[in-house]
Amino acid sequence: MASLHHSSAxxxxxxxxxxxxxxxxxLLKTLALSGFQDIHIIDMDTIEVSNLNRQxxxxxxxxxxxxxxxxxxxxxRFRPNISITPYHANVKDSDFNVEFFKxxxxxxxxxxxxxxxxxxxRLCLAAEVPLVESGTTGFLGQVTVHAKxxxxxxxxxxxxxxxxxxxxxxxSTPSKFVHCxxxxxxxxxxxxxxxxxxxxxxxxxxxxxxxxxxxxxxxxERRDNENIEQxxxxxxxxxxxxxxxxxLSNQETWKNRNRPKPIYSRDxxxxxxxxxxxxxxxxxxxxDLSSVSTMASLGLKNPQDEIGNLSFDKDDQxxxxxxxxxxxxxxxxxxxxxxxxFEAKGIAGNIVHAVATTNAVVAGLIVIEAIKSPxxxxxxxxxxxxxxxxxxIVKAELGMNSPIIMHGVTLLYEVGDDLEExxxxxxxxxxxxxxxxxxxxxxxxxxxxxxxxxxxxxxNIYIKHREEFDEEKEPDGMVLSGWTQxxxxxxxxxxxxxxxxxxTSTALPTEGQKEVELVEISxxxxxxxxxxxxxxxxxxxxxNHNEIQKLDVVDDGEDDLVILDQCDIDKKKKKxxx
Amino acid sequence: xxxxxxxxxxxxxxxRQIRVWGADAQRRLSKSHILVYGMKGTVAEFCKNxxxxxxxxxxxxxxxxxxxxxxxxxxxxxPNENVYAGKTLAELCCNSLKEFNPMxxxxxxxxxxxxxxxxxxxxxxxVIVSCCTRMTKKLINEKCRKLSKRVAFYTVDxxxxxxxxxxxxxxxxxxxxxxDENNQPTTVECExxxxxxxxxxxxxxxxxxxxxxxxYFAMRVIESFEEAEGRxxxxxxxxxxxxxxxxxxxLCEAQSMNESHIPNALLERLVMGKREFPPxxxxxxxxxxQEVIKAISGxxxxxxxxxxxxxMDGKGVIxxxxxxxx
Numbered sequence: 025m026a027s028l029h030h031s032s033a034x035x036x037x038x039x040x041x042x043x044x045x046x047x048x049x050x051l052l053k054t055l056a057l058s059g060f061q062d063i064h065i066i067d068m069d070t071i072e073v074s075n076l077n078r079q080x081x082x083x084x085x086x087x088x089x090x091x092x093x094x095x096x097x098x099x100x101r102f103r104p105n106i107s108i109t110p111y112h113a114n115v116k117d118s119d120f121n122v123e124f125f126k127x128x129x130x131x132x133x134x135x136x137x138x139x140x141x142x143x144x145x146r147l148c149l150a151a152e153v154p155l156v157e158s159g160t161t162g163f164l165g166q167v168t169v170h171a172k173x174x175x176x177x178x179x180x181x182x183x184x185x186x187x188x189x190x191x192x193x194x195x196s197t198p199s200k201f202v203h204c205x206x207x208x209x210x211x212x213x214x215x216x217x218x219x220x221x222x223x224x225x226x227x228x229x230x231x232x233x234x235x236x237x238x239x240x241x242x243x244x245e246r247r248d249n250e251n252i253e254q255x256x257x258x259x260x261x262x263x264x265x266x267x268x269x270x271x272l273s274n275q276e277t278w279k280n281r282n283r284p285k286p287i288y289s290r291d292x293x294x295x296x297x298x299x300x301x302x303x304x305x306x307x308x309x310x311x312d313l314s315s316v317s318t319m320a321s322l323g324l325k326n327p328q329d330e331i332g333n334l335s336f337d338k339d340d341q342x343x344x345x346x347x348x349x350x351x352x353x354x355x356x357x358x359x360x361x362x363x364x365x366f367e368a369k370g371i372a373g374n375i376v377h378a379v380a381t382t383n384a385v386v387a388g389l390i391v392i393e394a395i396k397s398p399x400x401x402x403x404x405x406x407x408x409x410x411x412x413x414x415x416x417i418v419k420a421e422l423g424m425n426s427p428i429i430m431h432g433v434t435l436l437y438e439v440g441d442d443l444e445e446x447x448x449x450x451x452x453x454x455x456x457x458x459x460x461x462x463x464x465x466x467x468x469x470x471x472x473x474x475x476x477x478x479x480x481x482x483x484n485i486y487i488k489h490r491e492e493f494d495e496e497k498e499p500d501g502m503v504l505s506g507w508t509q510x511x512x513x514x515x516x517x518x519x520x521x522x523x524x525x526x527x528t529s530t531a532l533p534t535e536g537q538k539e540v541e542l543v544e545i546s547x548x549x550x551x552x553x554x555x556x557x558x559x560x561x562x563x564x565x566x567x568n569h570n571e572i573q574k575l576d577v578v579d580d581g582e583d584d585l586v587i588l589d590q591c592d593i594d595k596k597k598k599k600x601x602x
Numbered sequence: 603x604x605x606x607x608x609x610x611x612x613x614x615x616x617x618r619q620i621r622v623w624g625a626d627a628q629r630r631l632s633k634s635h636i637l638v639y640g641m642k643g644t645v646a647e648f649c650k651n652x653x654x655x656x657x658x659x660x661x662x663x664x665x666x667x668x669x670x671x672x673x674x675x676x677x678x679x680x681p682n683e684n685v686y687a688g689k690t691l692a693e694l695c696c697n698s699l700k701e702f703n704p705m706x707x708x709x710x711x712x713x714x715x716x717x718x719x720x721x722x723x724x725x726x727x728x729v730i731v732s733c734c735t736r737m738t739k740k741l742i743n744e745k746c747r748k749l750s751k752r753v754a755f756y757t758v759d760x761x762x763x764x765x766x767x768x769x770x771x772x773x774x775x776x777x778x779x780x781x782d783e784n785n786q787p788t789t790v791e792c793e794x795x796x797x798x799x800x801x802x803x804x805x806x807x808x809x810x811x812x813x814x815x816x817x818y819f820a821m822r823v824i825e826s827f828e829e830a831e832g833r834x835x836x837x838x839x840x841x842x843x844x845x846x847x848x849x850x851x852x853l854c855e856a857q858s859m860n861e862s863h864i865p866n867a868l869l870e871r872l873v874m875g876k877r878e879f880p881p882x883x884x885x886x887x888x889x890x891x892q893e894v895i896k897a898i899s900g901x902x903x904x905x906x907x908x909x910x911x912x913x914m915d916g917k918g919v920i921x922x923x924x925x926x927x928x
Contacts, residue, residue: 050884053677057643057880074617077654080702102677162622163892370621377621380654381888381895384647388884392913395881479867 033505034059034395038127041065042115042144043134044091046378047158049081050387051134052095056103058391063106064128067092068114072339078380116143125151130394132156136376138183145170145178156393158386162377165386169393195225196271197281201355201363205371208350209336212263213343215244217334226263260289264353284358338373347372400486402503403459404493405467410437411455416500422483424476431472434464459487608632612705616656627899631656632705634898635725639663639715639742640732641691643675643878644760647887648730648894650678653699655895659707660699661726662692663715664733675878716741724749728894730756733835736803736825743770743799754897757799758890759821761836762875763913765886766821769893769905770796776900796907797924805925807857815910815919819864823850824872836876843873882913889918 044067081098092110268286348368459466468489854861896902
């Protein structure tokens with residue numbers, strides 16, 4: 025049997041992968057094993073330690089290197105003779121224009137953000153190249169196919185926007201821990217360590233129209249006679265003490281809300297601060313969630329002038345500790361439950377939780393979809409007759425015995441025992457007609473449906489008109505290509521090809537979406553039926569679940585493994601010509 | 603800090619997955635011992651997944667030499683003959699797997715698994731068998747069941763574009779979070795009872811619901827054929843097809859089931875599909891990996907008790923094939 029992954033279509037295909045991370049590593053491996061020989065891969069990132077739990081092509085020694093390059097080298101080790109072209113670049117670069125995309129048979133996305141996905145979607149539409157989209161987070165995964173002219177594009181379904189919060193909630197009236205994190209990260213951290221000239225809402229008070237610093241002096245500017253420790257305590261007192269007192273003075277704000285408590289460093293600090301090598305330690309919150317008076321010693325790594333332009337990086341341990349501590353102090357002040365360093369890091373860093381298994385499964389599904397380019401037949405629709413199509417393609421190549429051939433709702437031909445006289449006459453006449461002159465004209469762009477009910481085989485064949493054929497290589501004047509269950513052997517007259525069981529799933533006229541959903545809720549989430557989101561996880565990994573249809577397995581809460589049927593045609597209903 | 607805590611190295615490496623299943627589950631993983639038999643493509647995928655997950659140890663058994671078929675779907679085997687000559691599949695896979703996670707002890711065991719005694723299997727928490735005759739599956743399953751500690755048993759087989767997983771967790775107790783009447787989170791204890799492989803496949807076919815996956819029956823026919831002919835698993839080809847179809851007819855008669863219930867076309871695919879299809883290996887290996895992680899961590903509803911996948915129609919189905927009293 026001509027195995028699918030040695031098919032010439034796969035061998036000749038040129039594939040573009042966007043992303044060499046969690047999905048990318050699994051995908052590249054599976055593509056290589058499946059017989060793809062020309063793969064291009066774009067990724068602008070470098071390897072980090074936290075990648076290694078699932079991006080198995082990378083090792084500890086590769087940390088810091090380009091993902092695209094290392095992934096390529098790793099796969100060449102077990103498939104040395106294929107071509108993998110890596111690009112350590114941003115897919116939004118102008119180099120990757122429509123012309124670039126046009127060279128590929130299919131584009132496979134393994135991205136982690138909405139913006140890049142949109143960008144790729146538009147380029148694929150412009151280049152008229154099919155796109156297989158995918159995403160995973162935790163145990164949830166999804167694969168969708170977008171082919172211009174046949175299915176909706178990626179952006180046809182609205183995607184949820186990333187969560188944002190009103191400014192006054194952050195600056196004045198936080199009620200959740202995440203508000204404190206945003207305050208600590210985007211306001212306090214940014215003000216202290218970031219760009220001095222950047223606008224910052226830190227001193228904005230909901231009732232105060234004026235934003236100018238008091239006494240014309242910038243509170244955050246370190247004074248000449250101040251050492252680090254003094255500076256630290258002063259800032260501490262200002263943001264956690266003074267600012268709160270000022271906010272409290274506006275009674276309106278607190279009519280229906282719990283009043284926050286100002287916190288001063290003298291109340292919480294021990295006698296002296298910790299010093300280390302002359303650099304004052306950053307504050308570090310303990311994990312003691314029950315203690316309101318979190319012991320914190322606020323210090324600075326370096327005065328702002330020397331750093332100038334630090335932005336929060338979740339992999340900077342000190343930054344994470346600082347933000348966690350600041351957020352927890354603020355939370356304590358406002359009566360919001362404290363969080364551990366681990367939890368805070370996840371929220372502040374927009375960390376997407378991830379495991380290897382989900383990515384492996386999704387990668388498998390992506391490759392299946394990539395291989396399933398729809399069956400298409402190149403044929404001269406003005407010269408070839410229906411009879412040729414039936415004998416040479418439907419019976420010989422596809423191995424159907426009792427085929428039914430339809431164009432939309434029109435039955436062009438069928439074989440059966442219980443047919444009426446006039447229908448038989450109709451079909452006999454049709455056989456002798458050229459395709460373009462059939463009652464329902466079959467021309468370039470037509471989609472024919474060919475079925476054998478007994479074999480439980482259905483195929484959609486996309487007709488492409490072609491004028492000339494090579495007399496030697498293509499004596500029949502017809503070329504069939506694409507995914508089919510029946511082996512596409514060049515027919516041997518003695519060999520009878522038996523159709524295969526199961527239904528076909530080729531690309532659809534309307535929606536081409538296949539979704540596999542592995543549902544798991546982690547400890548913190550509540551379960552009620554078919555739920556998902558873990559609180560505190562923001563970022564772009566939200567999945568579009570609008571198309572979810574039948575579930576084969578009832579989920580009764582947490583940790584269900586649910587596999588969905590394709591929400592599409594399994595069997596087209598037979599429509600009789602009236 | 604007691605010795606039970608995860609090390610700093612582990613926390614850094616496993617950060618993203620700890621956010622999924624928690625530190626407690628991660629600790630349990632690091633103490634678990636897995637035995638795997640039959641290093642085909644799907645099993646290679648499974649091994650990759652659980653090594654990355656951070657299990658305590660993984661022991662591989664497969665004394666076979668490298669073949670073309672093995673190279674085609676197993677990415678753990680270096681294709682260089684100078685490298686693989688003289689080594690068994692288990693040895694080659696072991697070397698590759700170690701690289702994925704230095705914290706996992708990966709090793710090789712040689713010999714005929716069906717001859718090992720109960721004390722051997724007692725060393726493990728999880729046993730996975732693939733490329734096995736029906737007899738061997740039953741035998742090893744029984745040995746696991748006889749032990750006083752619970753050893754979870756799985757079989758996995760992929761042929762053509764299809765895959766099958768079987769799960770036996772014996773008596774399995776685990777906790778789940780649920781919402782009570784007041785919408786407050788609470789934990790409930792669940793108990794599941796699993797039949798052995800023998801018990802499961804002995805359920806008369808006509809007693810099973812009509813919609814049960816045809817792949818289940820087809821796999822049993824192939825299994826029966828290989829057993830009757832004394833073949834090694836997978837040692838079947840086009841020439842055998844007429845005999846297989848004949849056997850199908852006989853089995854269906856014996857089971858009082860209409861023979862058209864098992865499509866000949868499906869049997870043909872399974873007979874001719876010698877090589878595994880890499881995307882199916884990835885899918886089945888991924889799902890099996892997740893099942894094992896669930897069983898070790900005690901979190902999440904485990905699959906009960908068969909799983910089938912066919913890339914042709916993209917359907918993944920869970921079937922519960924148990925005798926009525928279970």
